[in-house]
Amino acid sequence: GGLVARNGSDAAPGGSGANGSSVARDSPQRPTPNSHAAAAGDAEPPRATSHSRLAQRHGGSHEARFESWKPSERVAALTDAQISEIRQRLNVTVKAPEGEPPVITPIESFMDMNLHENIRTDITHHKYTAPTPIQCQGIPIALSGRDILGCAETGSGKTASFAIPMIQHCLAQPPVRSGDGPIGLVLAPTRELAQQIEKEVQAFGRTSRTRTSIVVGGVQMHEQRHDLQRGVDIVVATPGRFIDHLQQGNTNLGRVSFVVLDEADRMLDMGFEPQIKEVMLHLQPKHQTLLFSATMPREIEELAKVYLNKPVTVKVGAVSTPTANVAQTLEHANENTKMDLLSALLGEEMHQSQTGGPPMTLTVVFVAQKNRCDEVAEVLNSDGIPSVSLHGGLSQGEREYALSQFSAGKVKVLVATDVASRGLDIKGIGHVVNMDLPKQFEDYVHRIGRTGRAGTRGRATSFWADRDSFLVTQIKTAIAELEKGNTFAFATGKEARQQERELAQQFKANMKMGVASTGVVQTDDAGTAVKVDDKYAFMAKAAATASTNAGAADAAWDD
Known part of the structure; x- marks a missing residue:
């Protein structure tokens, strides 16, 4: 078909x-896919397909009914000024196409x-x-x-x-x-x-x-x-x-x-x-x-x-400011010390919650590979920090059990890979730990956006090694830009990824040239100066002029 x-x-x-696509049918009800389809990423020219195979109507057809609907009379009587006031209070913006x-x-x-x-x-x-x-x-x-x-x-x-x-x-x-x-x-x-x-x-x-x-x-x-x-x-x-x-x-x-x-x-x-x-x-x-x-x-x-x-x-x-509610901390660590640092960090929070301090919040720990997921969860459990792992190697039943234990608060720590956690919506996540930083800036944005949701405050702690230097520089620059009011500092999407690749190449070239000298770029949440070498200054400039067309990340994945 x-x-x-x-x-x-x-x-x-x-x-x-x-990479396949199908021939469109013309319809007065719907715009016919045209040059837009190519712009949206067709991998190859459309090929013929059997429409009946997909849309066959067993036992005759039923054209859909779209019934006329009206709100209550009270709502229908609202004036334009009242409607505008309601939208402003709800922080809702709407836009209808011209002439509609x-x-x-x-x-x-x-x-x-x-x-x-x-x-x-x-x-x-x-x-x-x-x-x-x-x-x-x-x-x-x-x-x-x-x-x-x-x-x-x-x-x-x-x-x-x-x-x-x-x-x-x-x-x-x-x-x-x-x-x-x-x-x-x-x-x-x-x-x-x-x-x-x-x-x-x-x-x-x-x-x-x-x-x-x-x-x-x-x-x-x-x-x-x-x-x-x-x-x-x-x-x-x-x-x-x-x-x-x-x-x-x-x-x-x-x-x-x-x-x-x-x-x-x-x-x-x-x-x-x-x-x-x-x-x-x-x-x-x-x-x-x-x-x-x-x-x-x-x-x-x-x-x-x-x-x-x-x-x-x-x-x-505030769709365009994904990380405004997340306090971000970056800690330098080599591979041999990451596990000890993680255990000490979470162990201290667990200890405080057991000795009259604030209760430990739900915490997601991100790691790079699924076999590492199980290892980290095992070590945390042996250190008295109840943890479960979530990765693509688990059966559906195992995944559901891990999620139910975590979302119910029976365990406070979920150790996960990116792929396994996409689309996750668990309320009350207060802390995201990047034990391994992702390769892409966009994935970092989506990870930390698991916390600080729906107006709450959240924390993100990231352990970084020397190989993460480019990403860390991007993060520091974006934080500084966000504080200066550039809401598109955390831009995502295909355009943003292309720009990131270009910046990475320039970054490597500058590293080889060994350009030196430092400058201070704003302060972070803790009031600490975030230092960025002059050789990275072009990144701050790029962030400041980020295209609004590229959009910006929301606080990760919705309900």
Whole structure:
């Protein structure tokens, strides 16, 4: 059927066969993918594919119903001045495309949203009292049938902002029968994030008995096949595994009319763009798309231009200052002393919590390799610091057990690799320790953003060796720039990575030349002067002029 070839896993695809794309169909409802698709990263010219293979409609077709929705009369009566005041108070900014109707008012109570009574029952059951800012604005926009390009501060309740409208949309459709594809589809970058999303969807679909299916790698295909073939209302999936099931004919896109791309920036980073395209190109013409991204690099804007229909852009919170709430500390250490330093650092916190001091916060320790994960956790446990490890070598059951122990606070330390922890949303992480620094600055930004979320304060401690000198210089420079008010000092995305490669080459060249002399660049959180050699001064200059088009990292991965 011309689909992107995938192996059964959902690891980042890299270069293994993930370069296919499909011919688009023209549709008056949707912009036809054109030059934007190339800009968004086509690996090769589109090739022909069988549309019917993906979008076949078993037992006849059901065109999606998009019911007319209106808020309560009280909300409808608000003046422009009142609406502006509400947005300002919620720290929400919205932008509609030129020539399009104004954006619906943010609504500060679930009752005024005129939700289906079943959803209201579930909101009450789960003791949700008032919507968060992203829910106040995102839910009404989605209920009014418009596409959304959303960028919300982490820990903001984003999942509910798409789960509630999606369930309301499903309740307006004819029932799903055996052999039908789903009505709602959520694509997310990782298993863990997909599991968290499904849990929330189930919470709001409890009374309605909304049938959901989670489709991720690491679980036997046949278990998922049965659910999909029987027919479900909503599928929450990682892109690679969902494509596998489409290829095998276990489900289809014939009824999909509400699509959510969550953490789209991370999906692109992990190489899933071909899979996203494959799905988006084969949807029925009449559908609604919500795209959420922690960052807004140019690649995301290009993706939105191609696959979203006149979207409303919604931003909540200080999206461009990911590390403002995180106190960052850098400690020089060689490989032989890192374990002792870590054990002493965490041991002291554990001791204080046991002798009347503040309770030890949840701590994530990042290491470079999965075998090191188990070793570090073992040493910490033997030193009396309860720890679990999380890496790609564990079974799904082992991963879930480790996460449940950590999120419940039964163990205070999670030792993890980057890949295993992507998409993780555990509230209350107070400390991130980089036992091994990552190779890329962007990964550093996302790591430390696990803490300091939703307005709380966090700490990040990084052990660095001589080989990390370039990254450390970038970090110090970015901290200094952030303090001077340059909110794009921690920029991420493809453009930022390209700039980083160029800076790294210049850095190595300057190191060889041995240019000397030092200068002081601002102070860090502790009031300590951050020294940067003059030979690195070009980096400060580059950070100060970072392009706003490149976007900036949010505080890591959302709910």
